[in-house]
Amino acid sequence: MTIGVSVVGAGFWAREMHLPALARLPGVKITSVVATTEESARRAAEPYGARALTDIAQAAADPGTDVLDIVAPPDVHLLAVESAASHGKHAICIKPLARDLDEADRMLAAVRQAGxxxxYAENVPFIPALHEAKKVVDAGGIGDVFRVKACEGIGEPHSDWFYDPARSGGGAILDMAVHSLEFCRFFAGAPITGVYAEAGTFVHNGRTGVEDTAVLTLRFANGVIGQCEDSWSLVGAMDSRFEVYGTRGRILVDNLHRQPLQVVTGTKGWSYPMPIEGLVADGHLAMLGHFLDCLRTGAPSLSDGQVGRDVLAVVDAAYRSVTSGQKETVR
Incomplete structure (x- = not known):
């Protein structure tokens, strides 16, 4: 069964992750790429023999397209999912699912009505190192899990639209903490019931009023404690670290810096070229393959729209906590 996929978006993540991953999956045809300009759509579409479009509805109406893979800014997500649903097409949506809970609920209602x-294209549960860590936890290798922690940081967003809350919906909490929250949920094994959050704008305060730094403390329904450190303020570096603490051991996964291959080139200092390419090491290839296999078989997905909505409910509580200065309940 060949599945036709239209990729909505032609930015960094579409070009570097989703399009190359889709091209490597068997039984997949990239039918089109949708962008805001014909030039950017054509540049992304040409290597894959796909059509270049500027109209999401036109992509959704294509009889050769079965799925819209939405890799565009959050202000496009609701429109694209509703357009897909109105044409009887499935949708894959990059994180965050939406700018707020209202939009997420409208998206879920649209797909329910359309059948x-x-x-939800959150790659964290598909990272190979975390799958190996989960096997250790599930086998009882570190005893009972009582604390989980994630650190996700970058120096700055890769596009100007991140700084505009009308388009992005928020700052580092909505953009980065969604990854950390999904890791914590994955290993705690229970819903998050309460959040206390601190946030501020320290590095990019000349460009935006949204937070570039946040620390979230979580409590899960089963008593597990979680912590998320997320930022756009990690100057000159990136961070992607995960920790799991159990009663008989602990696990640390550093997805960026603890690589077996380390290189010094000229005056550039140490670099850490990944021995496994990013779309594999970060789980994007496995994630998209999983989604398309679910469509072929009808199997439930590890990461669906409801998961994305549940993460946004925690984000909503975190933003309320930043405002109130108190721990907030997840609604």
């Missing part, structure tokens, strides 16, 4: 599926 289509919505997948």
């Amino acid at each position: 289509t599926r919505l997948f």
Whole structure:
């Protein structure tokens, strides 16, 4: 069964992760790329023999397209999912699912009414190192898990639209903490019930009023404690670290810096070229393959629209906590 996929978005993440991953998956045809300009759509589409479009509805109406893979800014997500659903097409939506809970609920309602599926493209549960760590935890290798921690940081967003809350919906909490929250949920094994959050704008305060730094403390329904450190303020570096603490051991996964291959080139200092390419090491290839296999078989997905909505409910509580200065309940 060949599945036709239209990729909505032609920015960094579409070009570097989703399009190359889709091209490597068997039984997948990239039918089109949708962008805001014909030039950017054509540049992204040409290597894959796909059509270049500027109209999401036109992509959704294509009889050769089965799925819209939405890799565009959050202000496009609701429109694209509703367009897919109105044409009887499935949707894959990059994180965050939406700018707020209202939009997420409208997206879920649209796919329910259409009888289509919505997948939440959060790569964290598909990272190979975390799958190996989960096997250790599930086998009882570190005893009972009582604390989880994630650190996700970058120096700055890769596009100007991140700084505009009308388009992005928020700052580092909505953009980065969604990764950390999904890791914590994955290993705690229970819903998050309460959040206390501190946030501020320290590095990019000349460009935006949204937070570039945040620390979230979580409490899960089963008593597990979680912590998320997330930022756009890690100057000159990136961070992607995960920790799991159990009663008989602990696990540390550094997805960026603890690589077996380390190189010094000229005056550039140490670099850490990944021995496994990013779309594999970060789980994007496995994630998209999983979604498309779910469509072929009808199997439930590890990461669907409801998961994305549940993460946004925690984000909502975190923003309320930043304002109130108190721990807030997840609604």
